Amino acid sequence: MRTNKLFIVLKYAAIILLVMYILLPFLWLIIMSLSSSADLTTKPLHWIPGKIDITSYKRLLLVGLNSRGSLFLYGLRNSLKTALAAVIISIFVTIPASWVFSRYPGKKNIILKIAIFTFMLPPIAYALPLYRILSRIGLLDNSLSLALVYCTIILPFCVWLIKENIDTIPYDLEEAAIIDGAGFTKRISLIVLPLLLPALGTVALLSLLMAWDEYFYAMLYTNSQNAITLPVVISNLASGRQSNYNLIAAGGVLASLPPVCIGLLLQRSLVRGLMMGGVKD
Amino acid sequence: MKKGGLFLVCLLCSLALSPVFATGSKESQGPEQIELRFLGMAQAAYSEQNVNDMTADFMKEHPNIKVYTEFVPYEELRNKTLLAYGSNRPYDAVLVDDIWFAEYVSKGMLRDITDQIPTSYKKGGLAGGWNFTTKQGKVYGVPWFLDTMYLYYNTTMLKAAGFQQAPTSIEDMVAMGKALKEKWIVEYPFVFSLAQAEALMCVYSNFLEAYGASFQDKNGKYTLDTTGVQALEFLLQLKENGLLNPNSLEYLEEDVRRVFSSGDAAFTLNWAYMFALATDPKESSLKKEDVGVMVLPGASGIKESAAMSGSMGLSVLAKSPHLEEALAYILYLSSKDVQDTYSNLQLPVWTASYDDPKLREGRELLVEASKKAFSIMNVRPSEPNYQEASAILQQYIQSALYGDIPPQKALQEAVQKISEIK
Amino acid sequence: MSIAEARKCNVLIVPMVVIMGTMIGWPLLQTFFLSFTDTTLMGLEPAGFVGWQNFVDAFHDDGFLSSLKVSLLFALVVVTSEMVLGTSVGLLVHQPFIGRSLVRALLILPWAVPTVVNAIMWRLIYNPEYGALNSLLFQLGIMKEYTSWLSNADRALPSIMFADVWKNFSLVALITLSALQTLPLSQIEAAKIDGAGAGQRFFYITLPHIIPSLQVALVLRIIETVKVFDIIYIMTKGGPANKTRSGSIFVYQEAFTNSRMGSGSAFAIIMVALIMILICMYLRVLTTKRSS
Numbered sequence: 001m002r003t004n005k006l007f008i009v010l011k012y013a014a015i016i017l018l019v020m021y022i023l024l025p026f027l028w029l030i031i032m033s034l035s036s037s038a039d040l041t042t043k044p045l046h047w048i049p050g051k052i053d054i055t056s057y058k059r060l061l062l063v064g065l066n067s068r069g070s071l072f073l074y075g076l077r078n079s080l081k082t083a084l085a086a087v088i089i090s091i092f093v094t095i096p097a098s099w100v101f102s103r104y105p106g107k108k109n110i111i112l113k114i115a116i117f118t119f120m121l122p123p124i125a126y127a128l129p130l131y132r133i134l135s136r137i138g139l140l141d142n143s144l145s146l147a148l149v150y151c152t153i154i155l156p157f158c159v160w161l162i163k164e165n166i167d168t169i170p171y172d173l174e175e176a177a178i179i180d181g182a183g184f185t186k187r188i189s190l191i192v193l194p195l196l197l198p199a200l201g202t203v204a205l206l207s208l209l210m211a212w213d214e215y216f217y218a219m220l221y222t223n224s225q226n227a228i229t230l231p232v233v234i235s236n237l238a239s240g241r242q243s244n245y246n247l248i249a250a251g252g253v254l255a256s257l258p259p260v261c262i263g264l265l266l267q268r269s270l271v272r273g274l275m276m277g278g279v280k281d
Numbered sequence: 282m283k284k285g286g287l288f289l290v291c292l293l294c295s296l297a298l299s300p301v302f303a304t305g306s307k308e309s310q311g312p313e314q315i316e317l318r319f320l321g322m323a324q325a326a327y328s329e330q331n332v333n334d335m336t337a338d339f340m341k342e343h344p345n346i347k348v349y350t351e352f353v354p355y356e357e358l359r360n361k362t363l364l365a366y367g368s369n370r371p372y373d374a375v376l377v378d379d380i381w382f383a384e385y386v387s388k389g390m391l392r393d394i395t396d397q398i399p400t401s402y403k404k405g406g407l408a409g410g411w412n413f414t415t416k417q418g419k420v421y422g423v424p425w426f427l428d429t430m431y432l433y434y435n436t437t438m439l440k441a442a443g444f445q446q447a448p449t450s451i452e453d454m455v456a457m458g459k460a461l462k463e464k465w466i467v468e469y470p471f472v473f474s475l476a477q478a479e480a481l482m483c484v485y486s487n488f489l490e491a492y493g494a495s496f497q498d499k500n501g502k503y504t505l506d507t508t509g510v511q512a513l514e515f516l517l518q519l520k521e522n523g524l525l526n527p528n529s530l531e532y533l534e535e536d537v538r539r540v541f542s543s544g545d546a547a548f549t550l551n552w553a554y555m556f557a558l559a560t561d562p563k564e565s566s567l568k569k570e571d572v573g574v575m576v577l578p579g580a581s582g583i584k585e586s587a588a589m590s591g592s593m594g595l596s597v598l599a600k601s602p603h604l605e606e607a608l609a610y611i612l613y614l615s616s617k618d619v620q621d622t623y624s625n626l627q628l629p630v631w632t633a634s635y636d637d638p639k640l641r642e643g644r645e646l647l648v649e650a651s652k653k654a655f656s657i658m659n660v661r662p663s664e665p666n667y668q669e670a671s672a673i674l675q676q677y678i679q680s681a682l683y684g685d686i687p688p689q690k691a692l693q694e695a696v697q698k699i700s701e702i703k
Numbered sequence: 704m705s706i707a708e709a710r711k712c713n714v715l716i717v718p719m720v721v722i723m724g725t726m727i728g729w730p731l732l733q734t735f736f737l738s739f740t741d742t743t744l745m746g747l748e749p750a751g752f753v754g755w756q757n758f759v760d761a762f763h764d765d766g767f768l769s770s771l772k773v774s775l776l777f778a779l780v781v782v783t784s785e786m787v788l789g790t791s792v793g794l795l796v797h798q799p800f801i802g803r804s805l806v807r808a809l810l811i812l813p814w815a816v817p818t819v820v821n822a823i824m825w826r827l828i829y830n831p832e833y834g835a836l837n838s839l840l841f842q843l844g845i846m847k848e849y850t851s852w853l854s855n856a857d858r859a860l861p862s863i864m865f866a867d868v869w870k871n872f873s874l875v876a877l878i879t880l881s882a883l884q885t886l887p888l889s890q891i892e893a894a895k896i897d898g899a900g901a902g903q904r905f906f907y908i909t910l911p912h913i914i915p916s917l918q919v920a921l922v923l924r925i926i927e928t929v930k931v932f933d934i935i936y937i938m939t940k941g942g943p944a945n946k947t948r949s950g951s952i953f954v955y956q957e958a959f960t961n962s963r964m965g966s967g968s969a970f971a972i973i974m975v976a977l978i979m980i981l982i983c984m985y986l987r988v989l990t991t992k993r994s995s
Contacts, residue, residue, distance in 0.1 A: 356940070
């Protein structure tokens with residue numbers, strides 16, 4: 001019995017440690033964003049700010065020509081635009097393709113393998129020519145072309161997950177439709193798609209988070225309010241010659257809000273999405 | 282829960298398309314409306330706010346021109362200029378560091394504005410300014426500010442250690458630092474911006490000057506493996522003797538300013554902008570009488586003082602379709618009136634400004650120092666491949682400061698590498 | 704399925720193939736081609752064919768080789784720590800305890816924080832003068848004086864690794880947890896009746912059950928960490944003295960900062976080859992294990 005008690009104490013100790021490990025860094029980021037500069041530049045630090053200071057949020061969210069706030073909001077808008085466009089294109093393109101891969105396996109699996117293989121390529125391997133191509137046709141600094149570039153990251157991922165999901169939809173359902181003389185489009189849109197919807201939502205969300213997170217391409221291919229995305233805006237904000245720690249922290253908190261909220265609200269379906277590819281194996 | 286994901290995506294979709302976020306769409310404008318894009322630098326002086334204020338005034342005077350300003354940190358400025366230049370939307374006007382002019386000109390990126398410069402600018406500007414914006418006899422930019430890294434010292438600390446005077450030589454300065462440390466007045470008397478960045482080169486090159494050495498010989502061959510060793514050994518000695526704040530190796534200028542302003546260092550090198558901020562009660566715990574500033578003294582027996590240029594100019598990019606307007610804009614930004622108005626953090630490039638009592642008021646030390654600095658200021662190599670040479674030097678200088686390689690060998694290897702640049 | 708029908712449905716793959724072809728295939732071919740030339744970023748001078756020169760140079764470039772070492776070391780340490788920590792946390796959170804659902808929900812927080820924000824957050828925490836870490840260790844009496852993290856040559860890379868583990872261990876933990884939730888209880892019960900101890904039950908039932916899911920996480924994480932760019936770039940830009948410069952950062956600097964697309968492409972191709980070898984080796988090990 002004693003070992004059991006010891007086990008419980010250890011377990012709770014471990015859990016408290018875990019919660020602190022997860023929470024403290026992010027909590028500190030939030031506290032920083034609400035502190036005044038003076039509180040953040042004392043030695044040793046004031047852990048709890050003397051008074052809550054929201055000026056950094058104001059500076060990031062108030063709009064005016066050439067103001068920091070408008071750049072930040074442009075970044076937010078562009079991030080949303082780019083990520084959504086990338087996800088919509090990817091899903092739209094992958095549904096029919098995944099359906100083919102699932103229903104007609106065989107040599108087409110090569111394409112699937114290639115898609116998954118592209119996972120392995122470092123973005124740097126095609127960033128250079130893409131830069132040249134986009135610059136030649138005048139599509140640098142453009143949300144739509146950036147979204148197309150993001151497809152390189154999202155597409156392989158979507159193909160993989162969606163195919164796995166279509167595999168779980170029984171073929172018998174379609175056979176009935178074939179007898180009725182339904183073509184591909186009908187079979188996909190009327191039979192497969194409704195059953196696929198929940199999984200599709202998960203895949204879309206995961207891809208959205210992936211696109212939201214992207215920094216490398218955005219840094220290379222965008223430079224103005226036209227298309228610059230949030231990660232680039234806040235990394236510029238936080239770069240070397242800026243020592244307003246509270247402003248940087250506020251930017252970080254704001255940029256994390258959408259994905260963190262999505263994560264906390266829809267955790268179960270997200271994790272299921274992450275498992276999809278793996279469990280069957 | 283299951284359909285929540287899809288719903289959320291739809292919600293975000295509608296949000297992205299909603300008018301709140303659609304402020305960026307082009308408003309319908311008059312036929313002659315011209316849009317300019319300016320790429321500047323996120324820094325203390327001139328600050329983003331200052332530049333935006335100047336720009337707003339400029340737009341008031343020129344209602345047909347709308348200027349969009351963008352600011353990136355110094356470390357990204359050159360890359361961004363190059364990358365944007367390759368795109369379909371290059372900037373119209375950009376801020377150019379003195380070390381980049383040669384490279385930009387060699388790539389044909391800058392507009393030759395030799396004939397468009399008003400005589401008042403040519404005659405009234407500090408001579409040093411036109412030197413770095415001129416390549417092969419042609420002018421490619423308007424000087425915006427002349428600057429160097431000045432030696433800042435904490436007078437109160439020096440007095441507490443019994444020193445009434447500012448140091449007169451490098452050796453003198455080190456002796457003072459030792460005394461400060463021994464008397465427990467400050468733990469690390471020195472702090473410099475020695476992060477792996479151009480800031481390191483600025484600090485190093487100032488000491489290089491102080492020891493009377495230079496980067497290259499007359500033929501443009503790097504000779505630091507012999508001439509540069511002393512300056513590097515000096516920095517290494519400071520670090521090994523515990524006089525240099527060890528965090529210096531990750532610091533840029535703003536970090537250094539924070540440390541100095543909090544009273545955690547007695548000596549540092551920084552640009553002119555720090556003077557106003559170090560004495561500003563909102564930004565600093567130091568009082569006005571604590572802060573001394575001077576041109577870095579030279580090594581005894583070699584030189585009296587040393588200064589290395591860290592100046593920047595404004596240029597019109599060759600691809601800009603609006604030469605006239607862009608030029609008007611950069612001339613406005615560097616005009617005497619504007620520069621006098623915003624001279625709090627950055628001293629003007631106009632000779633006449635320095636006799637203005639208003640400009641001198643409250644910062645005689647700084648104005649005196651700058652006058653002296655501008656007359657002796659040297660420049661880092663202005664060559665197309667300087668950026669790469671600098672990156673190599675940064676790495677080896679840091680390695681030497683970490684004690685991985687002896688200074689002599691580090692510089693030898695660096696020079697060897699630089700000579701191999703394709 | 705008739706051949707005609709199968710042919711018809713090729714049409715459905717076309718859009719995907721077009722996008723992948725133009726955005727991945729074509730650029731990749733170009734990179735391959737560029738790697739045999741001395742093309743520059745601005746492309747003012749016409750590019751010349753230089754044969755294998757860029758590749759030969761690459762293997763003599765100690766900067767490149769040491770950056771590859773950084774990438775591999777980063778991948779090795781980070782992935783190992785994430786797998787160990789993530790699996791243990793998954794097992795821990797699978798236990799019954801008060802507030803379990805809350806803690807489980809929290810697990811997703813680090814994973815959801817964007818990489819850029821994570822990097823910036825930890826850079827602030829590691830700040831040598833005003834960072835939370837120094838202050839905390841000092842106030843707890845663990846350290847007598849403040850120290851530097853990101854500018855200490857030996858500590859910089861581990862500090863970045865720590866930051867990366869914080870974000871990504873949670874993914875492994877979440878995957879472990881959901882695998883555990885599908886664990887058939889009947890098997891455990893049966894084992895208990897047969898007299899198997901806790902250790903035996905873990906190694907013979909639980910572990911084999913979660914391993915397939917973990918393998919996918921492992922492969923994904925290896926791939927992602929070998930190509931690491933953003934977290935390092937934002938935290939240290941590769942400094943101090945290039946001790947944290949990863950392969951991807953090196954290629955970026957070569958191609959964009961130094962404007963040499965040709966050799967930059969050659970470096971990129973070598974990195975691709977390296978990642979492929981790594982993954983193939985891994986798959987090899989996996990299949991031989993399975994067949995045995």
